[in-house]
Amino acid sequence: MCTRYISPEVAAIERHWHVGRANPWRGTEASVDVFPGYQGKFIRASARADAHGGTNPPVPELVSGQWNLIPWFAKEAKLKFTTCNARSEEMAAKASYKLPWARGQRCIIPAQAFFEPNWESGKHVRWRFERRDGAPWGLAGLWNTWVDKTTGEIHESYTMLTLNADAHPLMQRMHKPDPKLAAHAQDKRSVVPIELADASRWLYGTQAEAQGLIRLTDAQAFHAGPQVER
Numbered sequence: 001m002c003t004r005y006i007s008p009e010v011a012a013i014e015r016h017w018h019v020g021r022a023n024p025w026r027g028t029e030a031s032v033d034v035f036p037g038y039q040g041k042f043i044r045a046s047a048r049a050d051a052h053g054g055t056n057p058p059v060p061e062l063v064s065g066q067w068n069l070i071p072w073f074a075k076e077a078k079l080k081f082t083t084c085n086a087r088s089e090e091m092a093a094k095a096s097y098k099l100p101w102a103r104g105q106r107c108i109i110p111a112q113a114f115f116e117p118n119w120e121s122g123k124h125v126r127w128r129f130e131r132r133d134g135a136p137w138g139l140a141g142l143w144n145t146w147v148d149k150t151t152g153e154i155h156e157s158y159t160m161l162t163l164n165a166d167a168h169p170l171m172q173r174m175h176k177p178d179p180k181l182a183a184h185a186q187d188k189r190s191v192v193p194i195e196l197a198d199a200s201r202w203l204y205g206t207q208a209e210a211q212g213l214i215r216l217t218d219a220q221a222f223h224a225g226p227q228v229e230r
Helices: 010-016 098-102 196-204 207-211
Strands: 005-007 030-035 039-046 058-068 083-087 106-111 112-120 125-131 137-147 154-164 189-191 222-226
Touching: 005 106, 010 039, 010 058, 010 106, 030 196, 039 137, 039 196, 098 189, 106 154, 106 196, 112 196, 125 137, 137 189, 137 196, 196 207
Parallel strands: 058 154, 083 154
Antiparallel strands: 005 030, 005 112, 039 058, 039 106, 106 137, 112 125, 125 222, 137 154, 154 189
């Protein structure tokens, strides 16, 4: 379960994913630490209206929203339960995520780094995960738009997908082990990186195409180790 990541500078997001060119993000926003409930940036498909009332092919758009997906049945934007991570194996059936998944409301969450706890020493040691090539991560997610029925205020929000990583040589080392479970049945979790070459397929492809992208990344792609506190 990922509960902290670093969102890159907006300009870096625009350059890497070629998003926001026609309508660049206003202001200069630096990279920031994002925690559940904070506002973060995500990329989704947006269909644009044409001059005749129809729609043009979807294009990527950069959106700001709450990292805690607000489901359709929520009574208020501030949730009493956590939706920052969605188990990909359950998202098609779980109430909070099944409609965004069915509707193709998939997104990419830009992250310069993310953090996970390592317990191999018997204590919580925070590890930082970056890409070995220095590029930002594009993490798979789902988004939703929720409207407050009382005020009419529109809230954008998103969740980050996770996948079982019990067999992954790196990610299986993260998180506190459950002493009641065997080593092969811990249900260690990993985020789901979407490679830049697959971004369009994740955002605009069919559900079957998107499902095929929910997979673990080779351990050699990671530059990971204990976080050096400054």
